[in-house]
Amino acid sequence: MSTPQIDATIAALRELLGDRLSTGDSVLDQHSHDEAYTTPARPDAVAFPETTEEVSAILRTCAQHKCPVIPYGIGSSLEGHVVPLHGGITIDTSRMNTVLEIHESDLDAVVEPGVTRTQLNDALRATGLMFTVDPGADATLGGMAATRASGTNTVRYGTMADNVLALEVVLPDGQIIHTGSRARKSSTGYDLTHLFVGSEGTLGIITKLTVKLYGQPEKIAAATCAFPDIASAVDTVILAIQMGLPMARIELLDEVQMRGMNIYNPDLQLPEAPHLFLEFHGTEAGVEEQVESFGEIAREHGGSDFQWATRTEDRNRLWQARHNAYYAGKALRKGCEGVVTDCCVPISALADCIAETKGLIAASGLIAPLVGHVGDGNFHLLILIDPADPSEAERAKALAAEVNELSLKFGGTVSGEHGVGLGKRKYLPQEHGAAYALMGTLKKAIDPDNIMNPGKLVTLN
CATH class of the missing domain: 3.30.43.10 (Uridine Diphospho-n-acetylenolpyruvylglucosamine Reductase, domain 2)
Structure with missing residues (x-):
């Protein structure tokens, strides 16, 4: 300008x-x-x-x-x-951070975009309801919709794409539109709500959201379980999903991440081996049955060192440790910075993709703890670098690029959760083919002057 x-x-x-x-x-x-x-x-x-x-x-x-x-x-x-x-x-x-409406009977809420996920759940505390999308940060719901966020609960409750019913959006010319409704389904017209969910601020600004809510379960049980290797943990999850076990959370942490977890959380002290962190929701009898079934599957695949937590404070401690995985990873190298990346592949390809990723990490000479939403085939790397050494930053970015390419090789996507932004735009033509050009056509139709977050997601000629 x-x-x-x-x-x-x-x-x-x-x-x-x-x-x-x-x-x-x-x-x-x-x-x-x-x-x-x-x-x-x-x-x-x-x-x-x-x-x-x-x-x-x-x-x-x-x-x-x-x-x-x-x-x-x-x-x-x-x-x-x-x-x-x-x-x-x-x-x-x-400053647009008001919970505008809570409809208990319809299990939905209307909020402004600056409301955070914890703020909404605090407002829901007396209702017996909960909002379930939980990225590690206490992000705003507007930002979570714009980036199509997800988190540890996704395997049961879905991503933001599954939990946004309607939007109010201001278009680049200032026009205010409303997409969707509070009804749970519709067969009318283009699905504009989900055009804006994941658009990363390139098509308009979300100013109001209607989101789904869920009843708080009668019983919750959480656990950690160690495995001899990544493949055994992933095979356990695949079999549990095939058997229809309704797991609410199932997170994978590799042995490097577990070392950092023990450093950052002195009261945790779990074996430095690949782990699953799990949570089950349901009735008293239902959760007990799920726990027993999962335990049998895990033991068949070498699972050990089960630690179950049913008290609220114990469960909160466990999941707070998981949400602090970024800082736990950084505890592995004093004074480091982190280059983060994620990808997502079909769950049947996850063990092989991670095995090849581990080889790439070893070849890079860098430390890169791994965590994943294993029930979705999504995993993240935190690549640790010395901020004073430019060569390490370049090696880290090269490693992230190799992992992105690997995800496409296995039939996946270069991001299951983090989104595109600046870091992954160059991979979209390869991932989406001719559909990427259609994204540009949509962008140009809605934002012909390219004023909305220019340089992100799509490139206009």
Whole structure:
């Protein structure tokens, strides 16, 4: 953008928002990056709207001046989604954080985009209901929808794509549209709701969401179980799924990650071997039956060192340790930074894909603990590097690239969870073929001036 363009945009937005438009250095720095290992880039200003109408007015102004717009939730994304490559205006939705409606009988809630997952569950505490999508960070629901987030509960309750019923979206020209409804299904028209879920801020800004809720189970049991190798753990999961065991969570942690878990969580102290972290939901009798069946399957595949947790505090301690896996991994190397990547393959290919990944890690000479949502065929690497050694960063990025290529070789996707952002856009033509060009056509139709998060997800000619 030219300086006169950005000056005119900022002047118009300051008249609209007053001191809720910031050009302060600390605010610009905060909004220059997310959790990815990417080069920061500062926006020209950050807007803090409080209503849908203000978001609409901001976008109309930016469209008039062809000024880039970057939606921002809490900055917890992992592929550079919110980095303002071309400057412009970052729209921070953190002040739009009201739980608007809870419909207990219909098992849904209507929320603003800045509501976090823990905030919604706190609001639901007295209702006996819960919102189930749980990425490791306490992310905003708007950001979670935009990146099609998932988490440890996905194997039973699904991703954000499965749990968003309806959206309110402001388009690049400022038009406000509503997609979907509170009905549980519809046979009318294009599925626009799921066009915007996963669009990573490249088509519009989500200003309201209607999400599914679930009843809190009568009984919950969690456990950890060690295995002699990754293949045995994965084979256990495959057989359990084939038998129809309704597992709520089933997480894989390799022996390297378990070493970090024990360092970071001194009260954990589990064997440094591949582990499954599990959770079962249901009735008292149903959970006992599930636990017994899974135990038999695991023992057939060499599972040992079962540790069961039924008390709430014990379960919370276990899953808090799992959600802190990033920091536990970093505990393996003092002063390190982490390059993260993920991929997802058919579950039948998971053990072989991980085995080849382990070979790539060994060849790189780097430390890279592995965790995975094994019930979905999704795993993550945290590649540890010395931030003062540029060669390590290059080796880490090369390793991440090799893992992405490996996922495609096994018939999978370069991201099951983190999304595309900056880090994985180059793989999309290979993964999607001619369908990738159709994504560009849709982008151009909705955002002809390419002001929405330009440089992400799709490339416009």
